[in-house]
Amino acid sequence: MNRSLLITTDPIDEAKLIAGRSLSAGMGAVVAFSGVVREREGDGAIAALDYTCFVPMAEHQFHRLFDRLAGRGTVESVRLVHRIGRVAVGEASLWVEVVSAHRAEAFEACQWLIDEMKRVVPIWKQAVPVTPTDPPAPAGSVPATAPSDPHPPA
């Protein structure tokens, strides 16, 4: 199974990713998912999400999930990009593509991968309020607007 993983602070360039797709002549289904930051997170309007990642573990856990996908024998290719750092509303934080011979297994594998990612891959997000009453919280302080929200480590 071909696999590609990128954890990056750069914007996700979907056009470039699609231009880089390759599939063999036996493949009939490509399912792609883009996860985009929404303007509301919980109760409040936000400007962005700040994503933090424990990168070596995230890469290891992603590859464990890819191993499990490969074990199915039905997925020819999986490509995944997770953006970290600040991602503005309307921008993609996640892009996943699965290529299979058949449609059902491509949809299932793509959803499974995202579900498992949300269970085991060490990435956290923190809301950036749209109109902060205070300047951005320095590392080490609990954000005043959302004390129970996740916060990147100092």
Next chain:
Amino acid sequence: MNRSLLITTDPIDEAKLIAGRSLSAGMGAVVAFSGVVREREGDGAIAALDYTCFVPMAEHQFHRLFDRLAGRGTVESVRLVHRIGRVAVGEASLWVEVVSAHRAEAFEACQWLIDEMKRVVPIWKQAVPVTPTDPPAPAGSVPATAPSDPHPPA
């Protein structure tokens, strides 16, 4: 709900479609499916599929399906392109994109739309063998290699 439908003999230009995507700030999930012609159809190697369509009815039935999606109230946008005529192995015959606030409903709606399309939209396909022993069958003849295969109307 925004909707876009194109039934065309032109190749599907996914890069252009993606460049033309627009989503409002409340949307968090984009699911896109590409259906690609595979090198084997049933038991035989094929070079292409010839798609035939009863276009006015296909458009009407697609819009009925879009109406049902709109009725859910969870899909902001659906775009669908079905290529007809001859589509070579490795080329896309179908592209579907669904935009929703949340991931689960986008995946579900995209799969539902394809399932329903395969039930009600009058499009048929005929295999084009990769090494025909005879010249291409003229309209009006039953293909010798696959007598029970679908065939476009004369």
Next chain:
Amino acid sequence: MTIRVTFWSYFAELAGCSETGVELPEGATVGALLQRVYVDHPALAGLRRSTLVAVGVEYQDDTHVLSPGDRVSLFPPVQGG
């Protein structure tokens, strides 16, 4: 009334034509039309259970009453995608 019938996909091969006209009394149903079609095109009769019928751009069943000017389409299961 004359009902115009179009055969799609390999139904055109089996019928030997892609289109025909069928003369029916006013008030005739889709079922009555099919009976006439199967007399003229017996190769289609064996596929009746899987045949889809549209009047204009809507699916209809055997009980649907036809009107003058209706255009009927007969075709096998669809295969989009």
Next chain:
Amino acid sequence: MTIRVTFWSYFAELAGCSETGVELPEGATVGALLQRVYVDHPALAGLRRSTLVAVGVEYQDDTHVLSPGDRVSLFPPVQGG
């Protein structure tokens, strides 16, 4: 042995630091480490049920036996996507 512990996400706020060292006897388990961490950083103790623990890049549970040089990470439920 000294086990290095890293706190991720808002656990760093609650702990008051992003990293600490914990002195433990050889053969100590993850559970023993957590008991020590919760003494030093009581704000984390209430979140024990939802706390995830990794040794290196693998998840481990309380019974896992630690080795000298192990690096342990404590963090809340993950939120990728």
